[in-house]
Amino acid sequence: MNWRIRTGSLSLDETVLMGIVNVTPDSFSDGGSFLDPDQAVAHARRLVDEGAHLVDVGGESTRPGAEPVPEAEELRRVIPVVRELAASGVRVSIDTRKPKVAEAALEAGAVVINDVSGLTDPAMRRLAAESGAGVVVMHMKGDPRTMQSQAVYTDVVAEVADFLRRRAEEAVAEGVHPEAVCVDPGIGFGKTTEHNLLLLRDLPAIVALGYPVLVGTSRKSFLGAITGRENPADRDLATAVTVALAVERGAHAVRVHDVAAAREAAAVAAAIVRAAP
Ligand code: HH2
Numbered sequence: 001m002n003w004r005i006r007t008g009s010l011s012l013d014e015t016v017l018m019g020i021v022n023v024t025p026d027s028f029s030d031g032g033s034f035l036d037p038d039q040a041v042a043h044a045r046r047l048v049d050e051g052a053h054l055v056d057v058g059g060e061s062t063r064p065g066a067e068p069v070p071e072a073e074e075l076r077r078v079i080p081v082v083r084e085l086a087a088s089g090v091r092v093s094i095d096t097r098k099p100k101v102a103e104a105a106l107e108a109g110a111v112v113i114n115d116v117s118g119l120t121d122p123a124m125r126r127l128a129a130e131s132g133a134g135v136v137v138m139h140m141k142g143d144p145r146t147m148q149s150q151a152v153y154t155d156v157v158a159e160v161a162d163f164l165r166r167r168a169e170e171a172v173a174e175g176v177h178p179e180a181v182c183v184d185p186g187i188g189f190g191k192t193t194e195h196n197l198l199l200l201r202d203l204p205a206i207v208a209l210g211y212p213v214l215v216g217t218s219r220k221s222f223l224g225a226i227t228g229r230e231n232p233a234d235r236d237l238a239t240a241v242t243v244a245l246a247v248e249r250g251a252h253a254v255r256v257h258d259v260a261a262a263r264e265a266a267a268v269a270a271a272i273v274r275a276a277p
Helices: 037-050 071-087 099-107 122-131 156-173 193-201 203-207 221-227 232-248 259-274
Strands: 002-005 008-011 016-022 054-058 092-095 112-115 134-138 181-184 253-256
Touching: 002 134, 016 037, 016 259, 037 054, 037 071, 037 259, 054 071, 054 112, 071 092, 071 099, 092 099, 099 112, 099 122, 112 122, 122 156, 134 156, 156 181, 156 193, 156 203, 193 203, 193 221, 193 232, 221 232, 232 253, 232 259, 253 259
Parallel strands: 016 054, 016 253, 054 092, 092 112, 112 134, 134 181
Antiparallel strands: 002 008
């Protein structure tokens, strides 16, 4: 199985490692660390050296309660970083909800659109179809400002799977190549700890949709709630456990801050899954 991205495809035989680079002052874990474009580029290169297949560049925090960032400011933050990385051959995914930002990032060389609003904006679907970019369709309830007050589900796994199926089908109907679509249950986006755990436990229900599945648990607050680790940077061990379990349950890609740890966790989990008698 392959995931079609703009310039070719990524093999899913091995877990795809998406390294996180937030060019923001306020991301919950690395906010303020990589606001300077040179620092962001240097960090992205470190992640590639550690094994990242893709680097996810974002200029707007989507942590619960985060304030939206104006388009011009988001462009100012991310485009120089995308341009420099893409020019040196790094595969870049642009983490944005704004079609204009995605479009400029694609022009600067990005190959994947990572849209945490699930391609709800028709302009984003059009752009995805016309550009041939890979797309991540993620589940979120409401928007980052309000999502935690909307964390109400009758059956979270069925509802998230149904949302992803409908959004993916809509994108394909509007011209996005079916093999360009990757789906993501949106861990932490309008979900309680219990909802996140159920989505991870029952991940095979998302995998059964037939699209590549990306999982983003990295350093998120439910891991702090379980382990007592208050500082997000201290949650990489807990994150690695989720990576192993997600891979064991069929995830094809993971979005992480600590790429080196995730790489080992994914490799061990995949080896166990594939062990021959
Ligand atoms: N999580 C975050 C941001 N983008 N994209 C996808 N596809 N899946 C995710 O789970 C996901 C995502 C939030 O994490 P982070 O970027 O570390 O923090 P912030 O939103 O505060 O910048």
